[in-house]
Amino acid sequence: MAYLELKGIEKFFGEHRAIKGIDLEIQPGEFVVFVGPSGCGKSTLLRLIAGLEHIDGGQLNLDGRDITALPSSKRDLAMVFQSYALYPHMSVYENMSFALKLANERKEVIDEKVRRAADILNLTDYLERTPGALSGGQRQRVAIGRAIVRAPKVFLFDEPLSNLDAALRGQTRVEIAQLHRDLGATTIYVTHDQVEAMTLADRVVVLRDGLIEQVGSPLDLYDHPANQFVAQFIGTPQMNVAALQTLPSAVQSTAPSGTQGGSMGLRPESVSITSATEGIAATVVLIEALGAETLIYAKTAAGAQIVSRQAQRTAFKVGEQVGLQLDLSHAHWFDANGRTVTNPA
Amino acid sequence: MRHHRPTVTPLLMLRTLIAWSVTLILFFPLGWMALTAFKTELQAIAVPPLMLFEPTLENFAIVQERSDYMHYALNSLITSVSATILGLAIAAPAAYAMAFYPSKATKDVLMWMLSTKMMPAVGALMPIYVLAQASNLLDSLFTLTVIFTLSTLPIMVWMLYAVFKDIPKEILDAARMDGASLWQEARMVLLPLAMGGIASTGLLCLVLIWNEAFWSLTLTAAKAGTLAALIAQYSSPEGLFWAKLSAASLLAIAPIVVFGWFSQKQLVQGLTFGAVK
Amino acid sequence: MSQKSAPRTLPRLLQAPAVLSLLLWMIVPLVMTIYFSTIRFNLMQPEKTGFIGLENYEYFITDPSFWPAVLNTILLLGWVIVITVVMGLFLGLLTDAPFPGRGIARVLLISPFFVMPTVNALLWKHMMMNPVYGVLAQVWLFFGAEPINWLTDYPLFSIILIVSWQWLPFAALIFITALQSMDREQLEAARMDGATYLQQLRHLYLPHLSRPIAVVVMIEMIFLLSVFAEIFTTTQGGPSDASTNVTFLIFKQALLDFDFGVASAGALFAVIIANIAAIFLIRLVGKNLN
Numbered sequence: 001m002a003y004l005e006l007k008g009i010e011k012f013f014g015e016h017r018a019i020k021g022i023d024l025e026i027q028p029g030e031f032v033v034f035v036g037p038s039g040c041g042k043s044t045l046l047r048l049i050a051g052l053e054h055i056d057g058g059q060l061n062l063d064g065r066d067i068t069a070l071p072s073s074k075r076d077l078a079m080v081f082q083s084y085a086l087y088p089h090m091s092v093y094e095n096m097s098f099a100l101k102l103a104n105e106r107k108e109v110i111d112e113k114v115r116r117a118a119d120i121l122n123l124t125d126y127l128e129r130t131p132g133a134l135s136g137g138q139r140q141r142v143a144i145g146r147a148i149v150r151a152p153k154v155f156l157f158d159e160p161l162s163n164l165d166a167a168l169r170g171q172t173r174v175e176i177a178q179l180h181r182d183l184g185a186t187t188i189y190v191t192h193d194q195v196e197a198m199t200l201a202d203r204v205v206v207l208r209d210g211l212i213e214q215v216g217s218p219l220d221l222y223d224h225p226a227n228q229f230v231a232q233f234i235g236t237p238q239m240n241v242a243a244l245q246t247l248p249s250a251v252q253s254t255a256p257s258g259t260q261g262g263s264m265g266l267r268p269e270s271v272s273i274t275s276a277t278e279g280i281a282a283t284v285v286l287i288e289a290l291g292a293e294t295l296i297y298a299k300t301a302a303g304a305q306i307v308s309r310q311a312q313r314t315a316f317k318v319g320e321q322v323g324l325q326l327d328l329s330h331a332h333w334f335d336a337n338g339r340t341v342t343n344p345a
Numbered sequence: 346m347r348h349h350r351p352t353v354t355p356l357l358m359l360r361t362l363i364a365w366s367v368t369l370i371l372f373f374p375l376g377w378m379a380l381t382a383f384k385t386e387l388q389a390i391a392v393p394p395l396m397l398f399e400p401t402l403e404n405f406a407i408v409q410e411r412s413d414y415m416h417y418a419l420n421s422l423i424t425s426v427s428a429t430i431l432g433l434a435i436a437a438p439a440a441y442a443m444a445f446y447p448s449k450a451t452k453d454v455l456m457w458m459l460s461t462k463m464m465p466a467v468g469a470l471m472p473i474y475v476l477a478q479a480s481n482l483l484d485s486l487f488t489l490t491v492i493f494t495l496s497t498l499p500i501m502v503w504m505l506y507a508v509f510k511d512i513p514k515e516i517l518d519a520a521r522m523d524g525a526s527l528w529q530e531a532r533m534v535l536l537p538l539a540m541g542g543i544a545s546t547g548l549l550c551l552v553l554i555w556n557e558a559f560w561s562l563t564l565t566a567a568k569a570g571t572l573a574a575l576i577a578q579y580s581s582p583e584g585l586f587w588a589k590l591s592a593a594s595l596l597a598i599a600p601i602v603v604f605g606w607f608s609q610k611q612l613v614q615g616l617t618f619g620a621v622k
Numbered sequence: 623m624s625q626k627s628a629p630r631t632l633p634r635l636l637q638a639p640a641v642l643s644l645l646l647w648m649i650v651p652l653v654m655t656i657y658f659s660t661i662r663f664n665l666m667q668p669e670k671t672g673f674i675g676l677e678n679y680e681y682f683i684t685d686p687s688f689w690p691a692v693l694n695t696i697l698l699l700g701w702v703i704v705i706t707v708v709m710g711l712f713l714g715l716l717t718d719a720p721f722p723g724r725g726i727a728r729v730l731l732i733s734p735f736f737v738m739p740t741v742n743a744l745l746w747k748h749m750m751m752n753p754v755y756g757v758l759a760q761v762w763l764f765f766g767a768e769p770i771n772w773l774t775d776y777p778l779f780s781i782i783l784i785v786s787w788q789w790l791p792f793a794a795l796i797f798i799t800a801l802q803s804m805d806r807e808q809l810e811a812a813r814m815d816g817a818t819y820l821q822q823l824r825h826l827y828l829p830h831l832s833r834p835i836a837v838v839v840m841i842e843m844i845f846l847l848s849v850f851a852e853i854f855t856t857t858q859g860g861p862s863d864a865s866t867n868v869t870f871l872i873f874k875q876a877l878l879d880f881d882f883g884v885a886s887a888g889a890l891f892a893v894i895i896a897n898i899a900a901i902f903l904i905r906l907v908g909k910n911l912n
Binding site for chain 3: 357360361363364365367368369371372373374375377378381435436438439441442443446448454456457458459460461463464465466467468469470471472473474475476495498499502527552555556558559562563572573574576577587590591594597598601602604605606609610612613
């Protein structure tokens with residue numbers, strides 16, 4: 001039986017149906033990432049699991065127990081908030097020991113647990129400080145420490161890295177991944193950043209408008225997206241998608257059946273830029289030389305904007321006429337409703 | 346506010362001069378009364394007015410000795426403090442509910458509370474008088490306290506609402522996730538964080554109630570009269586005991602004026618019901 | 623199809639005491655006042671009772687002091703509002719930019735507001751306005767003029783002066799607070815564009831202050847309608863009814879003439895006026911609530 005089960009979870013805000021019936025099973029020790037555009041309901045879903053919002057429909061089971069109607073204080077879940085939500089009037093030590101104190105744990109036990117967590121997170125020197133005297137990164141670690149100390153059944157993370165600067169974000173992402181490896185705790189992590197999703201998750205749940213679009217491992221979603229939305233959400237830069245009519249007839253003829261009125265997608269690494277004599281005619285619009293790879297943005301005569309990715313530096317310049325080579329063996333075909341007809345093998 | 350030394354220019358000097366002149370002129374009546382409290386009666390009515398004199402504390406001593414002054418002062422104290430505490434006890438839960446569990450009706454409820462404060466006291470004078478008389482509660486501290494509490498309740502709810510809204514809801518969510526019951530959450534997290542705002546609210550309401558004059562003058566006599574009523578009695582030409590009047594007045598208002606200084610911010614927010622930040 | 627979200631019993635319970643007590647506080651007196659205003663109710667003649675419809679209203683309005691009281695109320699409101707707003711703006715703008723001792727000056731400026739109204743009244747009546755020993759008399763003499771007997775010769779104006787002095791700090795404090803939230807960058811941009819102080823005043827300061835001014839006017843309208851203690855302590859509404867406002871008139875009828883019926887009619891009159899002003903204030907505040 002799954003560790004955490006969501007069955008037909010629904011949530012209304014007034015008349016608006018924000019969560020439209022979510023079914024999901026999460027295994028013990030899994031690191032699951034909820035990802036999606038703003039307003040898709042990922043944070044709401046997390047808060048429903050946490051008990052901070054009331055579940056209007058469906059059932060939530062944790063470790064065999066129905067916790068749908070249970071208040072947050074009794075669910076044995078820990079949450080790391082986007083704004084950290086540390087208690088400003090308490091020291092780091094008190095912040096981390098608060099939950100245990102409420103549970104009437106013995107002082108020695110509390111002390112041992114807090115110090116161990118502080119050690120893991122390099123917070124030992126800061127135990128007596130208050131949150132106001134800490135940097136953003138340190139505060140974030142205290143927020144994580146507060147959760148670790150409780151050894152809850154599931155860890156919930158609500159966009160924990162979005163308030164950090166870019167350098168710290170990368171570093172902390174690695175630390176979180178490491179922490180998960182060491183502790184092996186079941187984790188649900190919400191983010192809008194698909195890079196975090198790809199790097200941290202065992203499985204990714206892509207949400208849109210209160211519904212699950214697809215669930216799978218990161219690479220699974222990358223290689224076999226279930227629809228155009230997922231295909232363009234995962235992977236950066238975005239997958240190139242063009243409507244069938246705008247493609248040259250030679251390409252259109254290779255479309256599988258069922259794709260009338262639909263589109264074709266190619267990831268940037270499946271598009272290469274060659275000289276203007278070969279391939280589809282296009283003009284270079286922008287070149288992003290990132291060092292390890294180069295992104296070339298080009299516009300076709302038909303007006304389609306294409307991105308190409310290559311590992312080598314390029315000699316082409318903006319405004320130059322070039323040719324696009326499409327590796328059709330890696331094409332994703334979508335029908336008129338955006339659903340995937342075939343993915344590359 | 347960044348504190349930097351402004352460069353001394355003629356404009357600055359002119360502004361400083363004007364500002365301080367206006368300030369001193371406006372403050373003068375108060376300052377003059379404070380000075381007079383330390384004069385003897387003769388010095389108080391001296392013509393032309395005395396600026397330099399040897400201060401004396403005899404007026405304060407005499408005022409303190411008058412048993413009815415202390416009686417009235419005690420009444421003021423009892424009613425103000427009780428009404429403030431009672432008001433806070435009723436207003437705090439309501440403000441908590443409205444700040445952290447808002448519903449569609451919340452805004453309407455707040456507006457409605459605002460409107461109850463708009464009703465002029467005189468509109469309730471007759472019924473209250475009749476009710477109080479019928480239940481033998483005229484000239485009673487109890488009646489005054491109840492009325493003071495109800496009159497100040499809307500302001501208290503509004504101000505506490507603003508205080509609670511300033512506390513990030515996520516911190517309370519975190520407490521709940523940490524296993525806190527509602528009571529524990531309120532006691533160990535909310536209260537410490539809101540204490541400053543609650544204190545200022547209490548202070549401001551204490552000031553407003555202490556200064557309340559309408560009900561004190563109409564509903565009370567010798568038993569439950571507050572200082573407002575006592576001072577009003579001095580208006581009859583019982584002899585021009587100005588120095589003593591000043592001393593009594595100074596005693597009556599000094600702590601309140603000081604409290605008022607500390608509750609400036611709440612004053613603006615409270616009496617404009619949040620319309621000016 | 624919407625459903626109820628989180629259980630609503632707890633929040634309702636928490637709000638109940640406040641809502642219920644205010645409901646009682648509003649309804650009971652109002653209903654009773656309406657009732658009193660339609661019956662014969664004079665404490666001096668307890669045997670005379672009975673429904674008399676709108677007669678009390680007639681008595682109230684035809685009372686010779688009625689129109690003077692209304693006029694006085696309007697004059698009081700009008701003058702105090704004008705004085706406090708204009709002076710308040712002046713003080714706010716004056717103390718907006720830093721100057722030595724500004725903190726102390728501000729503290730001194732707001733003090734009068736916290737003084738008990740009765741103390742305030744007596745302070746002015748005896749210490750300032752007394753025609754023989756008062757400070758104003760001394761100042762008048764200093765300039766070689768005849769001292770004015772303020773409370774006897776200009777009763778309403780004296781009351782206006784007393785109330786304005788007390789409410790000026792309120793207006794000033796509001797404006798000081800509002801000025802603190804002015805966009806400094808906008809001012810700097812204007813200065814760089816070559817705007818003089820007067821132009822800045824007209825185009826930047828006053829528009830920003832228009833809302834606080836409206837709030838001050840509304841609040842004062844509501845509270846000044848009930849000016850009572852100052853009149854009670856100094857002139858008792860006199861001489862005759864020269865300084866009687868509507869509130870004091872009602873008080874006189876209720877607790878000096880003991881005619882509760884007529885006084886109740888008057889009270890309702892005052893309530894209606896206050897509510898009209900209140901509606902505007904509520905709309906103003908409601909826009910600010912989020």
